[in-house]
Amino acid sequence: MINAEHVRNDFPILNKKKQGQRFVYLDSAASSQKPMSVIESMSNYYKETHSNVHRGLYDASVEATRLYEESRKKLARFANSQPEEMIFTRNATESLNLVARSLGDQLITKDDCVLTTYLEHHSNLVPWQLLVQRKKARLVAARITREGTLDMADFEKKLDEQPKLVAITLCSNVTGTLPDIKKMVMKAHQQGAVVVVDGAQGVPHMEVDVKSMGMDFMAITGHKMLGPTGIGALYGKKEWLENMPPFLGGGDMIKEVKIQQSTWNDLPFKFEAGTPNISGAIGLGTAIDYLNDLGMHQVRDHEKKLFKHAYGALSERGMTVYGPSDADEKSGIIAFNIEGLHSHDIASILNERNIAIRAGHHCAQPLVNALGAVAMARASFYVYNTEDDIDQMVLALSHAQRILGKSK
Ligand SMILES: Cc1ncc(COP(=O)(O)O)c(C=O)c1O
The missing domain is CATH 3.90.1150.10 (Aspartate Aminotransferase, domain 1)
Structure with a gap:
């Protein structure tokens, strides 16, 4: 205990x-506090190794890259995924917007259905509203019961509308409700839908195994799990990420650039344009160590x-x-x-x-x-x-x- x-x-x-x-x-559901080890790992990075990642050939840059990539591996292990399937973002909100823009714009066409639920935080609702507005598609929401749990019968009924994308939360930030994600993913997959899970409120508080749960994407935010603000992640199945266009363009996400066109870097870098939040990722890695020590x-x-x-x-x-x-x-x-x-x-x-x-x-x-x-x-x-x-x-x-x- x-x-x-x-x-x-x-x-x-x-x-x-x-x-x-x-x-x-x-008020940890809004943002958790930070242990001394997280604060120190970030300050040590600035004191001893700060430099940019993935580009320098000198010691400090090699060390900064090692620390940054080590954190990615820790996060990937924490959720039972592979490092190339774990994209660093600013927060869960950015992760969900990344999916809505990159995959959503490709996948959803006029009159298509996107299914979500009444349990959602605005971050797992508004990006889908914007998507269906862009595409003249439809957003449908599964109801909740009087007790504040998800109405599974209504969810299954709404799956009959054959949504192309289903967006659900791992845990409600208001009631703490934990929908049966594994079952919902299975049912949604049977209808051929892609499943996006908002893990912002669930990942900090329980064991999460993306492989056994089966979701296609999951948004993570660092500051609710003892990590710093400004760092989050998107887990995505490799087969989806490989076929999705980049979300943001710029440095680090390219392989070769010509004036008229470019080719994209390998995963996960294709989705990490520009200088990332290096200290944030390092702090998040230390937060994961802390949580792992507790169990x-x-x-x-x-x-x-x-x-x-x-x-x-x-x-x-x-x-x-x-x-x-x-x-x-x-x-x-x-x-x-x-x-x-x-x-x-x-x-x-x-x-x-x-x-x-x-x-x-x-x-x-x-x-x-x-x-x-x-x-x-x-x-x-x-x-x-x-x-x-x-x-x-x-x-x-x-x-x-x-x-x-x-x-x-
Ligand atoms: C369930 C849920 N989803 C998404 C978010 C958004 O997280 P962030 O603001 O870190 O992007 C929150 C934040 O409160 C949340 O509770």
Whole structure:
């Protein structure tokens, strides 16, 4: 089991106190904190080896290239893929836009169907909206159940429309819902669709094996998995990536350039135009080392334990909790509301006690609205959170309820 009190010590920001109160960080679904090892690996790179990658013939550049490519290998192993199938991007949003532009523009034609779901973050919705608008195609969304899980019957019914592309999330950033990806990929493939998975919220919290899950593409973002901001990745099956045109043009992504035309570099470089985020990739590699040392099974178990603790405490006190109640069906995220209080007020009350949560529509307006709300408060957990963090939050929320006369 993870000893979160011990883990906390690796995260310098968590030692920051406000009026003597420790920092309770419950917003890792927005962005996780960074351990000292990640911060140091990036600063060491700048202090000792900074230079550009893939072009210098001197020691520092060779070392920078080695570190950058080593991180790619670590990420590929982490998801059970091959390094040439792992393209570094800025974040999950860029990865999804890459697929929508490069593959989508080739694949989708007038009246074609793209299938997504009501569970999606705007990043896995808007790129498909733009694609169908460009192509005069159709975007269809599978519904959710009242409990906030994916309605599999509706998903299968919508597959009858023979979508050419299916875009689904590995984990909802609002309810923590974990759709049965393996089954959905299998069903979508039976209809001949390409499957794009948004892994932004799932990859940091559980073991993900792209080979056994079978998706064609998966978007990853580094800053939610202990890595720095500005670095993410796109996993893509080699057979797709090889046949897709580049997304951005420029240096490093070419093999030979003439005035009128060029040929493209091998994978994954064909999709990495320009100087990449070298320090970011190195930091992400160190974050993966950190997660591997903890063990992804342990990470998942730890978050399940925290969710159960939080769910019990919030529902006992009469708060509205959204999404599945079974920890096996969801990640360590709990979205809730308190009658008579806007979620922004909940977040402000908690902030007075140095407790950070997120409030609002969580960049998933269709989902929040489908659950009958316009805004929600959300606490999300990670490896450094303790049951005491949750107790601190519950104490502050109970106090707010008492002032409002809504306590149970
Ligand atoms: C489910 C999900 N998908 C995609 C994203 C976008 O991630 P990024 O902003 O790092 O591109 C987020 C970010 O909150 C998310 O929660």
